Amino acid sequence: MATKKSNNQAEWWRRSVVYQVYPRSFNDTTGSGVGDIRGLTKKLDYLKDLGTDIVWLQPVYDSPQNDNGYDVSDYRSIDPMYGTMQDFDELTAELKARDMHLMLDIVVNHSSTEHVWFQESRKSKDNPYRDYYIWRDPAPGGGVPNNWQSKFGGSAWQYDEATGQYFLALFDKTQADLNWENEKVRQEAADLMRFWADKGVDGFRMDVINLISKDQDFPDDDGSIMTGDGRRYYTDGPRVHEYIKELYERVYGPYDLITVGEMSSTTLQHCIRYSNPEEREFSMTFNFHHLKVDYPEGKKWELMPYDFEALKGLLSSWQIGMHEGGGWNALFWNNHDQPRALSRFADDGRCRVASAKMLATTLHGLQGTPYVFQGEEIGMPNPNWNEISEFRDIESKNMYRIMVEMGKTPEEAFEIIAKRSRDNARTPMQWNYGPQAGFTDGTPWIKVDERYPEINVKMQREDPESVFSHYKNLIALRKTEDVLTDGRYIRLDEAHPQVFAYARMNDRDTLIVVSNFTSEEAIFTLPEAYAEWGHSKLELLSGNRPEVPVWGEQLELESYASFMWIIRG
Ligand SMILES: O=P(O)(O)OC[C@H]1O[C@H](O[C@H]2O[C@H](CO)[C@@H](O)[C@H](O)[C@H]2O)[C@H](O)[C@@H](O)[C@@H]1O
Numbered sequence: 287m288a289t290k291k292s293n294n295q296a297e298w299w300r301r302s303v304v305y306q307v308y309p310r311s312f313n314d315t316t317g318s319g320v321g322d323i324r325g326l327t328k329k330l331d332y333l334k335d336l337g338t339d340i341v342w343l344q345p346v347y348d349s350p351q352n353d354n355g356y357d358v359s360d361y362r363s364i365d366p367m368y369g370t371m372q373d374f375d376e377l378t379a380e381l382k383a384r385d386m387h388l389m390l391d392i393v394v395n396h397s398s399t400e401h402v403w404f405q406e407s408r409k410s411k412d413n414p415y416r417d418y419y420i421w422r423d424p425a426p427g428g429g430v431p432n433n434w435q436s437k438f439g440g441s442a443w444q445y446d447e448a449t450g451q452y453f454l455a456l457f458d459k460t461q462a463d464l465n466w467e468n469e470k471v472r473q474e475a476a477d478l479m480r481f482w483a484d485k486g487v488d489g490f491r492m493d494v495i496n497l498i499s500k501d502q503d504f505p506d507d508d509g510s511i512m513t514g515d516g517r518r519y520y521t522d523g524p525r526v527h528e529y530i531k532e533l534y535e536r537v538y539g540p541y542d543l544i545t546v547g548e549m550s551s552t553t554l555q556h557c558i559r560y561s562n563p564e565e566r567e568f569s570m571t572f573n574f575h576h577l578k579v580d581y582p583e584g585k586k587w588e589l590m591p592y593d594f595e596a597l598k599g600l601l602s603s604w605q606i607g608m609h610e611g612g613g614w615n616a617l618f619w620n621n622h623d624q625p626r627a628l629s630r631f632a633d634d635g636r637c638r639v640a641s642a643k644m645l646a647t648t649l650h651g652l653q654g655t656p657y658v659f660q661g662e663e664i665g666m667p668n669p670n671w672n673e674i675s676e677f678r679d680i681e682s683k684n685m686y687r688i689m690v691e692m693g694k695t696p697e698e699a700f701e702i703i704a705k706r707s708r709d710n711a712r713t714p715m716q717w718n719y720g721p722q723a724g725f726t727d728g729t730p731w732i733k734v735d736e737r738y739p740e741i742n743v744k745m746q747r748e749d750p751e752s753v754f755s756h757y758k759n760l761i762a763l764r765k766t767e768d769v770l771t772d773g774r775y776i777r778l779d780e781a782h783p784q785v786f787a788y789a790r791m792n793d794r795d796t797l798i799v800v801s802n803f804t805s806e807e808a809i810f811t812l813p814e815a816y817a818e819w820g821h822s823k824l825e826l827l828s829g830n831r832p833e834v835p836v837w838g839e840q841l842e843l844e845s846y847a848s849f850m851w852i853i854r855g
Pocket of ligand 1: 437548549
């Protein structure tokens with residue numbers, strides 16, 4: 287296991303900021319109501335102006351779209367809904383012209399059941415593709431082979447009449463898990479990535495890649511809610527590091543790619559291994575622990591106010607642990623699977639602007655590579671929907687049905703879906719205050735948030751006080767302030783009930799971030815050493831309130847105030 291610290295801070299992507307594009311909801315140029323690749327190409331100047339230099343494009347391959355593209359039926363194609371291969375080639379050319387980079391989303395834990403591999407595999411037990419997937423006989427008394435649960439609800443096993451066996455599907459029943467024990471599958475995965483690398487992409491975001499190695503005994507789990515659903519037998523599984531090292535040898539290394547692994551329910555120790563350069567696996571990892579601090583006992587489909595201390599503790603332990611272990615964090619508050627952080631951890635109403643800036647400053651001061659999910663940079667909140675029929679996401683629809691079947695009233699189930707649904711993040715990008723927020727000339731596949739007349743790109747781009755301008759400043763700082771890349775992290779707030787405060791320190795400079803996460807004024811006592819230090823060498827790098835606290839031991843912070851200072855050495 288890698289515990290040796292890597293001091294290589296030189297890789298270019300350690301100073302980059304990634305922009306995540308959910309293409310369905312980004313920009314529609316055809317009037318179909320669904321965003322497309324040409325729509326993204328048209329907005330590259332916007333992303334460049336923001337200062338982001340890598341685009342993570344979510345799946346645009348052929349797909350039945352049961353899970354919005356995470357169910358791939360042909361890994362070497364472009365779904366006509368998004369355009370053509372020529373559109374894709376234009377996108378890569380336009381990115382290169384702007385000195386920007388492209389990361390594609392690769393989904394190889396599973397494929398769609400419409401993929402030709404699965405269509406062949408299900409035909410007979412001796413089909414050459416049978417072992418591309420995970421087939422098991424029914425349990426001795428009949429029924430599913432074990433009690434593993436799908437992450438989208440129900441059993442993880444699907445019965446197939448044709449051969450009288452079950453196949454494993456950890457997500458939707460149309461997303462069949464690939465069998466990574468099979469060398470041919472591993473070759474296929476490497477080959478399809480080579481295909482895209484040869485087309486000039488710069489890297490990959492690897493979907494739930496830490497689930498690819500399953501315990502081959504397929505034991506029953508204890509059945510306890512969430513933790514007993516089988517995940518211990520396939521998360522960071524027995525051969526996962528071996529498989530990823532193989533991908534590195536076959537593709538990532540030879541093409542010098544930037545890679546980020548999405549690590550579902552992972553551990554710090556595994557993420558150090560996945561992302562320490564000496565291990566030759568990934569460039570960096572996503573983990574989700576800080577986004578589960580409002581799950582009572584880990585249960586996603588129950589509500590509670592978020593645990594602020596847990597949030598700070600988790601972010602801090604990953605900062606320190608990854609730094610010491612030589613790993614590298616992908617930093618994020620938002621993505622296409624999460625409700626908007628603004629609505630979850632701060633105030634998306636009266637203090638929306640200050641809140642959005644506060645969250646941004648808090649995250650962009652940390653060590654790692656920050657990711658901005660479309661709309662975050664203008665402070666888009668969760669939409670306030672009233673009907674279950676407004677939701678589109680398969681997970682949300684399944685879980686609503688299951689919760690009602692299990693005895694919740696429709697109103698109770700709806701309240702949970704409204705807070706937790708992935709659709710909260712998937713509403714169309716708000717470009718301007720024209721019809722459909724400028725996203726489409728047609729009918730959008732999912733409703734535009736009704737607040738678009740006051741929350742949109744057009745109004746914010748030229749406004750120096752906007753959320754957009756705040757992000758632009760933070761992103762620019764990553765290029766100019768070395769301490770943001772290499773500074774070690776020191777937590778300063780010692781369990782303050784309102785404030786999250788930390789320092790970053792390299793051998794020259796010290797950076798200090800202080801954020802009030804509440805609607806009440808807060809007083810924060812700065813550790814003496816820092817309070818005395820400051821003064822002459824102190825410089826304010828970012829702030830979100832006109833009243834900048836007077837530097838000293840006691841910092842007075844307005845509601846949702848957040849400031850970043852540097853003390854130059
Ligand atoms: O919540 P975790 O157990 O830590 O898992 C992280 C996320 O994993 C899944 O997301 C990804 O895979 C899905 C299937 O391909 C796809 O639907 C999703 O869009 C991907 O990002 C899971 O669906 C998420 O809810 C978890 O947050």
